[in-house]
Every structure is written in C-alpha cells, then in structure tokens.
Amino acid sequence: MLFSKISELEAQGKMCFSFQSLQRQTDLSARALYSALYRLKKKGFVANPTRGFYVIIPPRYRSLGCLPAEQFIPEMMAYLGSAYYAGLLSAAAYYGAAHQRPQVFQVVVAKPRRELNCGNVWVEFIVRNNVREIPVQTRNTPAGLLNVSTPEATALDLVGYFKRCGGLDNVATLLAELSPRLDGAILVKVASKSPISWTQRLGYLLDLVGANELSDSLAELVAQREPVKSSLLPSVQAKGAEKSKRWKLLINTGVEPEI
Numbered sequence: 001m002l003f004s005k006i007s008e009l010e011a012q013g014k015m016c017f018s019f020q021s022l023q024r025q026t027d028l029s030a031r032a033l034y035s036a037l038y039r040l041k042k043k044g045f046v047a048n049p050t051r052g053f054y055v056i057i058p059p060r061y062r063s064l065g066c067l068p069a070e071q072f073i074p075e076m077m078a079y080l081g082s083a084y085y086a087g088l089l090s091a092a093a094y095y096g097a098a099h100q101r102p103q104v105f106q107v108v109v110a111k112p113r114r115e116l117n118c119g120n121v122w123v124e125f126i127v128r129n130n131v132r133e134i135p136v137q138t139r140n141t142p143a144g145l146l147n148v149s150t151p152e153a154t155a156l157d158l159v160g161y162f163k164r165c166g167g168l169d170n171v172a173t174l175l176a177e178l179s180p181r182l183d184g185a186i187l188v189k190v191a192s193k194s195p196i197s198w199t200q201r202l203g204y205l206l207d208l209v210g211a212n213e214l215s216d217s218l219a220e221l222v223a224q225r226e227p228v229k230s231s232l233l234p235s236v237q238a239k240g241a242e243k244s245k246r247w248k249l250l251i252n253t254g255v256e257p258e259i
Helices: 002-011 019-024 030-042 073-080 088-094 151-160 168-181 184-191 196-208 212-225
Strands: 016-018 046-050 053-056 084-086 105-109 116-118 121-127 136-141 144-149 242-244 249-251
Touching: 002 030, 002 053, 016 019, 016 073, 019 030, 019 053, 030 046, 046 073, 046 116, 053 073, 073 084, 073 105, 073 144, 084 088, 088 105, 088 144, 088 151, 088 168, 144 151, 151 168, 151 184, 151 196, 168 196, 184 196, 184 212, 196 212, 196 249
Parallel strands: 084 144, 105 121
Antiparallel strands: 016 053, 046 053, 084 105, 116 121, 136 144, 242 249
16 A cells, blocks of 8 residues: 555655655554555665655665655755755766765755765765855756755855865865856855855965966955965964965965866
C-alpha cells in the first residue's frame, strides 16, 4: 500500500515528502508508517536526509543512495523553515568556476547545523548570521528552484571562508575563473554586508589574478572605511610581513593561483 503511494507521488513529480504529510494521506498509525518507511529505506527506495523528511530515490540514483543535494535541499530547507543558499565552492561551480569538482555540497545558513550524510551525498552547512541579506539567484533543477549566491556574493564568501574552499591558492584560482562574471558596482554593495577584512583580502587577490578593474572599486571602499591592518592569512604570524598600502594588509603568505 505504502509503496503504491510513494510511486504515485513520484509519478506526480513529487520527490520529497515529510512524515506528517504522508501520514495524512494514509490510514496507517505512526508506528506502522515508521516501520513501512524503514523497510523501503532498507531496500533503497527512499532516503531520510533529516528527521521527519524523506526523498524518493528513482532507479538512476539508487547507486548514489539519495537524490543529488540540489534536488532536495530547497524542499528540505523549506521543511526546516530555514533561510539558505548554495554557496562557496558549490555556487562557484554553477558559474563555471570549478577548478576541482566539489566533494560536498555547501549550503550557507543562519544557525549551526551538523554536516548531512545521505547515502553518498554529503552536505556541509556554513553559518552566516545575515544570510537573509545576501543576494541570491535562483537556478532551475529537476526538482524546482535552488537559491544560489550571486557571483559577487560568492566571491566574498570564497575569501571569507577560504579554509572551507581549499585554501587561498584555490580561492585565487577560482576568482580568476569567476572574475568575468563579476560587476564592480554590485561587488561593492555586497562587500558592505561583509567584514571589511574580507574586502581587503578579496581586493588583494583580484589584483593578483589581474582583475584590476574590479579591485579598483573595492579599493575605494577600503580607503573610505579606513580599517586597521589585517593579515592576508589570519591567525598566522605577520611580524616582518610585507605591507600592502592599497589594501591595508599584511602579506604574511604567498599565494600561487593556477592560471
């Protein structure tokens, strides 16, 4: 009976459902429904990315053990009532800046969430308190619309969360690939929503990869804000480091993008 209901949902193009919504469509008790879903999960017909939320796994994704993240994240985040956007390496890949295929799907949220493992699909959650203020674009997926940070917001996040992005060398490589999609005026607007140290580091890296027209806009913002000197690589000794007057930055590490 339950398998027929799951098949009916799939035929309607509904690949995600909550326990509560499914229970309303059946005459099963909560205990019986849990047991039935557990059996379907063991057979690989459904997966359970988070408590109370399920995805239907069509045959082409059975080896993956789940739907691809982009196909269930929008509905899952709506179910959780959480603002979000696909960001960092995952967002960069949507804009053609994918030096290496991301091994995890990165999602930016307002509050901490544990990393999610669904079959062979891994989702990493990155906290940004003002997630609702960050501009996004929507991308069509087979399961609907996915929020993705704009190219400009992605550039700042790559720098701000560089440890989650393979380090500064990889971030600089991605910025070189992403820079043709960036708009200087928009970049300044988005930078105002980020720590000024992110702008300082982003400007320096854009200079490094030859995107000087973009960095000039950010240099004006840095001059206006008059920040204290930051280190290019935080939490690392900067004594004796070269100083960048343009960016008010201590260059305490070398950066070697693959261009």
